[in-house]
Amino acid sequence: GQQLNQSPQSMFIQEGEDVSMNCTSSSIFNTWLWYKQDPGEGPVLLIALYKAGELTSNGRLTAQFGTTRKDSFLNISASIPSDVGIYFCAGYGSGNTGKLIFGQGTTLQVKP
Amino acid sequence: EAGVTQSPTHLIKTRGQQATLRCSPISGHTSVYWYQQALGLGLQFLLWYDEGEERNRGNFPPRFSGRQFPNYSSELNVNALELEDSALYLCASTHFGMNTEAFFGQGTRLTVV
Numbered sequence: 001g002q003q004l005n006q007s008p009q010s011m012f013i014q015e016g017e018d019v020s021m022n023c024t025s026s027s028i029f030n031t032w033l034w035y036k037q038d039p040g041e042g043p044v045l046l047i048a049l050y051k052a053g054e055l056t057s058n059g060r061l062t063a064q065f066g067t068t069r070k071d072s073f074l075n076i077s078a079s080i081p082s083d084v085g086i087y088f089c090a091g092y093g094s095g096n097t098g099k100l101i102f103g104q105g106t107t108l109q110v111k112p
Numbered sequence: 113e114a115g116v117t118q119s120p121t122h123l124i125k126t127r128g129q130q131a132t133l134r135c136s137p138i139s140g141h142t143s144v145y146w147y148q149q150a151l152g153l154g155l156q157f158l159l160w161y162d163e164g165e166e167r168n169r170g171n172f173p174p175r176f177s178g179r180q181f182p183n184y185s186s187e188l189n190v191n192a193l194e195l196e197d198s199a200l201y202l203c204a205s206t207h208f209g210m211n212t213e214a215f216f217g218q219g220t221r222l223t224v225v
Contacts, residue, residue: 031211042116042202042216043155050211088155092211099168100145100204100214102155 004029006089006103014111019076021106023089032072033090034063037105043088047074079110114139116205118217125193125224133188133220137205143167144186145204145214146178155202161186193224 006023013019023032031050035043047058049065049072056063060077072089089103117136125131137144146158157170161180175191184205190197200221204214 033213035216040200040219040221042118042204042218045213045215048213090155090214098143098160098162099157100160100206101157102147104154 004089004091004101004103006106008106009104010107010109012109012111013079015079015081017079019079019083019108020073021087021089022071022073023091023103024071025091026070028069029072029091030069031092032063032065033100034061034072034074035088035090037086037088039085046087076108079108081110081112084108084110116203116215116217118201118203118220120220121218122221123223125222127193127195127224129193131190131193131197131222133190133201133203133222135186135188135203135205135217137184137186137203138215141205141207141215142184143206143208144180144184145206146186146188147202147204148172149200149202149219150196151199158201159188190222195224198222198224 004023033048034046037043047056047063052069053067054065062075064073086105086107088105119134143162145160147155149155159178160168164180178188180186200219202219204216206212206214
């Protein structure tokens with residue numbers, strides 16, 4: 001079945017540094033979504049991408065829909081302590097199965 | 113506008129019992145997704161309901177079941193609970209069911225003892 005491979009699995013960075021994470025798939029995805037999850041909470045939608053090549057920003061966050069439609073990237077600029085959490089990519093695969101699947105997540109820790 | 117709401121927030125059950133979890137989607141959303149998130153792990157797709165019908169199902173045993181009501185709220189039932197069913201159960205809702213933004217509730221923490 002369709003799977004999303006997210007990397008890195010975890011990151012430990014200094015406050016103020018930029019962060020980059022990505023998600024890849026062996027098959028085409030029609031939509032990419034990026035979420036952040038705090039411990040014990042539900043994921044919160046950060047950015048949605050709908051077109052190949054699309055680049056979208058939300059404050060210090062920027063995400064891109066890869067031109068091959070098989071990958072997506074999320075960048076966080078000038079990280080701050082409240083960026084700590086788990087970041088997930090998610091997508092709807094081709095074939096209109098409607099199944100929204102998730103990457104394994106990237107755990108981000110920020111050192112003040 | 114109210115977001116996705118789930119109840120209860122926490123649930124403690126004994127092995128072998130049944131658990132019922134509830135989800136109310138955002139007003140106007142017709143689709144509801146259920147996910148299981150074991151501690152420290154990712155989101156595993158359980159079930160997808162749209163317009164009252166089960167549209168897709170993840171790789172879980174039949175004791176995981178659910179339904180969607182005419183008002184689009186949904187219920188997840190887990191029968192014959194096992195210790196490994198302990199997890200955060202998350203519900204998400206979307207418009208039209210496909211390729212759109214999905215919004216999550218706060219989850220139900222199920223603990224099986």
